[in-house]
Amino acid sequence: MDFSLSPEIEDYRRRIRAFVETHVLPVEADPTAYDEHENIREDRLAALRQKARAEGLWALQMPKALGGQGLPVTGMAACYEEMGRSIFGAVAFNCAPPDDGNMILLEKVARPDQKERWLKPIIEGRLRSSFVMTEPAPGSGSDPGGMMLTRAEKKGDRWIVRGRKWFITGAEGAQHFILIARTSDDPRRGLTAFLHHAKDPGWRILRRIPIMGPEEHGGHCEIEYDGLEIPDENRLMEVGEGLKATQIRLNTARLTHCMRWLGLSKRALEIAGAYVAERQAFGAALKDHESVQMMLGAAAMEIEIGRLLTMKAAWQLDRTGKARKEVSMAKVAVADLLHKSVDTAIQLCGAKGYSKDTILEWIYRYARQARLVDGASEVHRMVLSQELAKEGRDFWRWG
Incomplete structure (x- = not known):
């Protein structure tokens, strides 16, 4: 099994990482950039989107013929994770829900005339x-x-x-x-x-x-x-194909949630890691305390498990277009680890983590919805039980 990225995907990933660091995080850190609903103000977003388009980082999930970058789902997984480092990342690249899932559905099933009228304006960022x-x-x-x-x-x-x-x-x-x-x-x-x-x-x-x-x-x-x-x-x-349309949309949309959540999870540990490296207690930096190391190590391991589940589901979607159980497993695991990662980060940062001096409290409140949106975790576990009953030992087959 080869988990390396192609040179093209790696180039996109690196450029997105640099864009988030250079352009998006400074906006996130500016209190005046937020609207009344704690999201990015439209004028500040428009400026970021213009820069992303100019750098060829726009609508990664859409075919190049329609104005996107034509990345496979595995490529999206690597790049959406980088976008997810910032709470404003995905929307800056036109890869945020619900537009993300809606574009994917329309591109797959809409007639050419419908794509021209209903899809093209979303891809171009002219409307939501x-x-x-x-x-x-x-x-x-x-x-x-x-x-x-x-x-x-x-x-x-x-x-x-x-x-x-x-x-x-x-x-x-x-x-x-x-x-x-x-x-x-x-x-x-x-x-x-x-x-x-x-x-x-x-x-x-x-x-x-x-x-x-x-x-x-x-x-x-x-x-x-x-x-x-x-x-x-x-x-x-x-x-009569409305349920089919819903399943087509959610199959990939659930996984793109996971990709973005992994980025947020990593960001939470990044913030906590920087804090415990500086904060002193009982004669040593917090990072040197065994209890702190155990907390960070456990959260890091959960994130890597989520990344592997997400990438396997992405690989399956690229191969066959279907990954029902793989997406359900990723959705349950990543929703849980997002909450665990930010909860761990807040605990390690103490009162500072609970305050609005960091983005952790924003992520913590956002994280609670992860176990509900696009199917509650209990429903996905029920799906997995049904698949296990149907497939038996083949539930764990390779390939």
Whole structure:
């Protein structure tokens, strides 16, 4: 097994590392660069994005023919990890959720005319997008196929949508939406994916839901659909393939979360390592205390395990396009280690880590959502149990 990167990917990785160090971290360190939701201000982001495009580091996940860099998933894994060193890293390179997953889905399944209208503006950074699936109880959460209540009814050449969605990431700032709605009661082919624009009448944002952590641009919103009309030409894929569209999107999007979280995990240990090297206690630097070494060593090992799981899943996606159990394993492990890494870093930094003098408290609050987004950890463990029951000893097969 060869874990080395190709010269091309290594060049991207090194340039992204340098870009984050030179351009992104200074903005992150500037208190005036933050908006009211603890994200980067739009004007400061625009300047970073312009620099990233000028240096050929824009939209790594998209084909070169569409304005991206055409990296394979394994290349994305190495580069997204470098972006993730900063809380503003991924969005500076147009590799942040939910646009990241939406672009990947549209590039895979949209018609050429749909790509021109709905995908190209996202790649170019002219607008943002949102993926609209989750609903308040008793509607769909982890079981969209069985529980989705939002319906789209066909009338002539148009679909009429009614229902309610919530925790829709980025909705307040998005112009393009990918909507999943029920079109029949078939348990496997009852959902369909649609495309609509923010200016289309018949829908509204009810509220931007307050959350404990810092927010993505556009927040996490509750939305009501009350007669939104979508032309059939704006249907994405075939009728009844909404669940398939969701699975295609999440398969890679879950893994790109892991890639970015690994960068944040490493950053947390970096901050802690610098602190314990300087801080003295009981006649020695903290780094020389065995208990501190054990904490750092354990966290570092967990990060490396997460990197290996993530890279294996990326390799599998590049080979076959499918990596359900590999992605689930990475998602559970990396979500856990992100919390462990930043918790360890805060503990080692003491009161300074708990304060806003470092970025650790920001990462800590953000980290709690990792075990919930794109499928709760319990659901992924259930998926792994089902795969084990189906495959038996072949669950651990090579290749």
